[in-house]
Every structure is written in structure tokens, then in C-alpha cells.
Amino acid sequence: MLSVKNLVVDIDGSPILRHISLEVAAGELVCLVGRNGAGKSTTFRTIMGQRRPVSGSITLEGRDLTQLYPFAIARLGVGFAPEESEVFGDLSVADNILLPTWTRQTSRSVDEREALAYRVFPRLERYRTRGGQQLSGGERKMVSIARALALDPKLLLLDEPTEGLSPAIVPSIVEGIASILQLGHAVLIAESNMHHVPDFADRLYVIERGEMVYAGKPNAVPKSLSAPNGPDGE
């Protein structure tokens, strides 16, 4: 479904991504693992059209994305929950979640898309009229993921969905991701800690300093790459 080939991205003249390739098939959970600064968010922003690559290709179901604006990529069915969850404090939880239903119409009704968000994160239903400013960090992450899901995407990009959350809330995020997969959406997750990769991941990529150093089964990652913060520690 998503195919990234030989992606090269420079920022202010410095090479940030060097010939990155990755694939996500329909319904798959794929993880992109790398330490802080490795290039995960840059990869996601480039897929979303927020950055233009120097070279390489990005296609969704065979269609080139590299010349499109972010809203057009969202409209084609790529949902994105960025690292910094931008929850609007003056909108209710429900209104925050429903924003993308304006961008993309699908065979699912708006009500159905809201209901699916609550099926994935049941806690949010109780808070549906609550203002976005009255939420904990974990709940803000849930809103951010639920909003990307309300696009009814073919593919969902989640940038560090459990980063900075208390260990108590992490399982409800992971359960949410599992039920998103059950709904049939493909998911690509960026994760800085190999040990936080969900055990139901289909495939895993390891990125180091802008280069892909592993692509394969999650349970076959060489030990040298699987230390919590990569080979050099941090």
C-alpha cells in the first residue's frame, strides 16, 4: 500500500535521510525504530508532504505522493498523529476527534467514525463534551490518535504514541492500536525504544542516523541493535 523507495531528505543543506526504503502492506502493523534524532519524524513528515525529498519515491497504492500537499495526502487516506499531540483546548473532545471528517468523506458516516474512535479508546466517550484543556497527557495522546483514526484512513502514521506517558496508561494506548488493526487499517508506528514495539507487529525497520540498518521480522533483530537506546546507548 505504502511504498517508500530510496528517500533522500536534506534539511538546511544537511543530509537527514539517506536512501530510506520501507513498505507497509494493507492491514499491517509496521514499526520504525530509532533513537532520538535518527530521522523517524522527518520520514513521517516527508510522507505527509510537509517536507519535499531531494530524491526517491513515495507511493500510496501506486500513486506518487511527493508532489502533493498535506491535505491532499490526508484526503487520499493517510492519517497522521504527530509526536506533539495538538489537541485544541477550546474545542470539546468530540469536536477535536471529528475535525478530519471535514477533510475526507468515506463510506462510513460521521457518527460511525466517532463511535469507532470510542470503541478504540472507551475512556474518551465519557469525556466527549469535556474541553481539550482538561485532559491528561495520556488522554491527549488518545485524542490525537482517535482524531487521525476519524479520517477513516487506509494507513495511519503514529509518531511515538507512547512517548512520555506514564507506564500505567501505555497498555490502553497499545490496546487501542490493536483494535485499530482489527478494524482493518494499516498502521506505521515510530518508536524510540525497541522494547516498546508491540509484540503483534508484522515488520520492523531500524533507522540510525538517517540510514536503514535493519528490515525484517521483529523477533530477528540483531542484539547489537536491540539495546534500549541502540548500539551506542545514550
Ligand SMILES: Nc1ncnc2c1ncn2[C@@H]1O[C@H](COP(=O)(O)OP(=O)(O)O)[C@@H](O)[C@H]1O
Ligand atoms: N526543522 C528542523 N531543522 C533542523 N534540523 C532538523 C529539523 N527537524 C529535524 N532536524 C534534524 O534531523 C535529524 C532527524 O530528526 P527527527 O526526524 O526529528 O528524528 P527522530 O524523530 O527520529 O527523533 C536530527 O538530527 C534533527 O536535529
Ligand SMILES: [Mg+2]
Ligand atoms: Mg521524532
